[in-house]
Amino acid sequence: MSTKHIMPASFFDAGGEFTGQINNMRYLIIKEDDRYKVSVWKGPYRYDTVNDDLLTVEYFEPSENVIDQIKSKLEKIYSERESEWESG
Numbered sequence: 085m086s087t088k089h090i091m092p093a094s095f096f097d098a099g100g101e102f103t104g105q106i107n108n109m110r111y112l113i114i115k116e117d118d119r120y121k122v123s124v125w126k127g128p129y130r131y132d133t134v135n136d137d138l139l140t141v142e143y144f145e146p147s148e149n150v151i152d153q154i155k156s157k158l159e160k161i162y163s164e165r166e167s168e169w170e171s172g
Contacts, residue, residue, distance in 0.1 A: 093151055096120060103131065109162055109169040113154060120144040122154055124161055126168060 091102050096115040103112050110127045113120060123131060124140040142157055144150050162169055 088155075090151055090155060093120075093146070106158075106162055107169045108171065109158075109165075111158060118146065120146070120150055120154060122157065124158070 090104065090113065091100060095102065096113065099115070101112065101114045103110070105111070105127060108127045110125050110129070110131070112123045112131045115121070120143065122142045122144065124142075125131065125134045125138055140161060144153055144157075147153070
C-alpha cells in the first residue's frame, strides 16, 4: 500500500480536501477546527453517503510532521484490517 501521494500540510491549511483509496479502503483528509481530520471507510461508497457509525475518524494536531503521522496512521489502519480492504 502507498500513501506517498498525500498533499502537503499547506494544501489543507488553505482549505483543501484530499480523498484517496487503497484497494477498498477509502479516506478523506481535511482541516477542521485547526486540526487535521482523517476519515476512513470501506468502499465503494462516497464519504457523503456513509453512515457516521461506519467511519473510523482520527484527529491530528498541527506539527511539522503531521503528514507523516497521517500516512503512518493510514498504513496502520490498512494493515490491521487488510482482509476487509481487499475483499469486494
